[in-house]
Amino acid sequence: MVAKEGRPRRGAFVLTAVTTGAMVFALVATPAAGKPPKPTPPPSATPKNVILFIGDGMGPEQVEIGRRVKGAPLFLDGIPWGAVG
Numbered sequence: 001m002v003a004k005e006g007r008p009r010r011g012a013f014v015l016t017a018v019t020t021g022a023m024v025f026a027l028v029a030t031p032a033a034g035k036p037p038k039p040t041p042p043p044s045a046t047p048k049n050v051i052l053f054i055g056d057g058m059g060p061e062q063v064e065i066g067r068r069v070k071g072a073p074l075f076l077d078g079i080p081w082g083a084v085g
Helices: 010-029 060-070
Strands: none
16 A cells, blocks of 8 residues: 555554554453452542642633632632732
8 A cells, every 4th residue: 555655645554553552452451351450549638649730821811710610719819929029
């Protein structure tokens, strides 16, 4: 399956990539036969890790839509901030 320019066709490449990806997913997602799944640990009272997301380009519009979706003030509203000038 070679095109006129000597390059493989895109469709064949995509089909191969999708098929390979599906096979890898099936192998990884299928539990090993005869082995019980590992139990999940119980949740602890204190967090093990904290992840802080900083919105790139976040402005007043994005914060306001967050308030409207939540229906209450955001934690972000209680953080003191300001500019020194």
